[in-house]
Amino acid sequence: MRGEGRGEYRIGAVFSNREIIAGIVDSRHRVVSRASLALGAGCDYRETARLVADCAGLAARGLGIDPDLCASVGVGCPGIANRETGEVVYSGPMVWNHVPFGKELQKQFPGAQTVSVAELAGCTALGESLAGAALRCTQVVLFQFGAGISSGVVVDGRIFGGKYCAGARLGHCTIVSGGKTCSCGRKGCFEAYASLEALAEQAREAAARYKNTLLGRYDALTISPAEVMDCARKGDRAARRVLGQYIDYVSDGIVNAVNAFRPEIVVLGGAEVKFWKESLDEINSRCCERYYGAALLPVPKVVLASLGVDAGLIGAAALGEAGN
Numbered sequence: 001m002r003g004e005g006r007g008e009y010r011i012g013a014v015f016s017n018r019e020i021i022a023g024i025v026d027s028r029h030r031v032v033s034r035a036s037l038a039l040g041a042g043c044d045y046r047e048t049a050r051l052v053a054d055c056a057g058l059a060a061r062g063l064g065i066d067p068d069l070c071a072s073v074g075v076g077c078p079g080i081a082n083r084e085t086g087e088v089v090y091s092g093p094m095v096w097n098h099v100p101f102g103k104e105l106q107k108q109f110p111g112a113q114t115v116s117v118a119e120l121a122g123c124t125a126l127g128e129s130l131a132g133a134a135l136r137c138t139q140v141v142l143f144q145f146g147a148g149i150s151s152g153v154v155v156d157g158r159i160f161g162g163k164y165c166a167g168a169r170l171g172h173c174t175i176v177s178g179g180k181t182c183s184c185g186r187k188g189c190f191e192a193y194a195s196l197e198a199l200a201e202q203a204r205e206a207a208a209r210y211k212n213t214l215l216g217r218y219d220a221l222t223i224s225p226a227e228v229m230d231c232a233r234k235g236d237r238a239a240r241r242v243l244g245q246y247i248d249y250v251s252d253g254i255v256n257a258v259n260a261f262r263p264e265i266v267v268l269g270g271a272e273v274k275f276w277k278e279s280l281d282e283i284n285s286r287c288c289e290r291y292y293g294a295a296l297l298p299v300p301k302v303v304l305a306s307l308g309v310d311a312g313l314i315g316a317a318a319l320g321e322a323g324n
Contacts, residue, residue: 009065011056011109012317014076014120015039015094016309020048022055023313024063024070029131031310033063042095045088046104053108072114072320075105076123076312078150082165083118083319089164116319120312122159122168123319125152127311128267130318133303137264141257142305143170145270148183149191149253153261158324159315160261171195175252190253196225196272199246203228203239210238225275233278247279251286258300259292269305276304 009032013022018041023034035058037051052075053067060067079091086102088094102117109115125142128134134142140154149171153160161167171191172184179188180198192198200223207213207220214236218227231239254266268276276283284302291299305311318324 009060009063009070010317010320011059011067011070011073011112012076012123012313012315013052013056013074014123014309014312014316015048015078016120016312020051020055021309021313022052022059023310023317024056024059024065025314025317029127029314029318031313033059034310034313035059035062045094045096045099045101048094049101049104049108052105056109068111070112072116072317073105073109073112074114074116074118074123074316074319075101076120076316077101077117078120080164080166081117081119083116083159083161084165086115086117088117089166112320114320116316118159118316118319119152119161119165121150121152122154122161123152123315124269124305124311125154125267125315126159126318126324127307127313127315128269128305129154129157131314132307132311133267133305134265139261139263140265140267141170141254141261141263141300142267142269143253143257144305145194145196145268145272145276147195147197149195151257153257153263155261159319170253170257173253173256175249175256190249190256193249194246194253196270196275198249199225199228199242202242202246206238206242213238215239215242225272229275229278243279247282247286250279251283251290254283254287254302255290258287263300265300266302267305268302269311273305273308280304 023031080089088101134140138157142152151170153168174188176188180192182189182192204220214231215238
């Protein structure tokens with residue numbers, strides 16, 4: 001087994017879709033080896049820390065190196081993770097509340113110079129800025145769309161989390177006062193209107209209402225965002241109406257984020273990132289009409305994420321670098 005110098009490789013890991021994914025990241029922010037292990041629902045944080053170590057070991061051995069020689073370890077966890085203390089304050093997917101996950105990780109990686117925990121979307125935004133769609137940008141806003149909306153913000157090349165690392169929750173900014181109830185219990189959140197689950201709900205309502213359309217021919221209970229896009233592409237009026245309103249919601253959320261942070265670039269990601277490709281021009285057009293100071297200053301471009309899960313691995317691994 002090779003024994004490269006301690007500064008050459010770092011370990012990054014993320015929790016994604018009931019699995020742990022760990023990667024070995026080199027000094028040029030490339031994932032050179034990766035491994036994954038199943039992660040049960042509600043897995044105890046101590047057991048999860050052990051699984052992270054096991055998974056990192058698999059990735060290291062796949063490259064032929066000793067994992068103990070990796071300079072640092074970083075983990076991206078969904079929810080609220082306090083980077084200063086290593087505490088995961090809350091994680092819905094993990095069913096955790098106020099657990100000392102960082103301290104438990106340190107026990108599993110006693111030789112690492114730094115062991116860090118941060119919110120997953122923040123790690124993803126950092127990764128895209130280091131090696132992906134936002135390369136060479138130091139001011140970045142990233143949205144990940146799925147059943148909900150998670151967001152990450154990079155300010156001056158560092159993940160921005162605000163006090164207790166509980167800020168930058170852009171999916172929970174209000175876009176419709178007194179509107180639909182969000183998963184967080186509040187009303188009118190960006191997530192309640194612009195998540196892919198929200199789009200599917202809007203499509204189901206339209207399919208039930210306009211049965212004599214292409215959209216209406218689909219099973220209203222199972223219609224997907226891709227099917228909405230396909231119907232709209234074919235000129236179906238119901239699908240075009242749904243998609244047009246949905247793009248308005250998405251644009252409102254992006255504009256709010258840009259007016260707050262004024263990033264160089266906005267990155268859209270998530271499991272179905274390709275869904276956005278045909279809508280990007282329209283999203284950019286609508287956003288440009290609404291940005292504060294658009295007539296006076298350059299405006300950020302909205303682009304697609306390019307790294308997939310590797311962005312989270314790269315960003316998590318970079319948590320141990322100077323300045324992060």
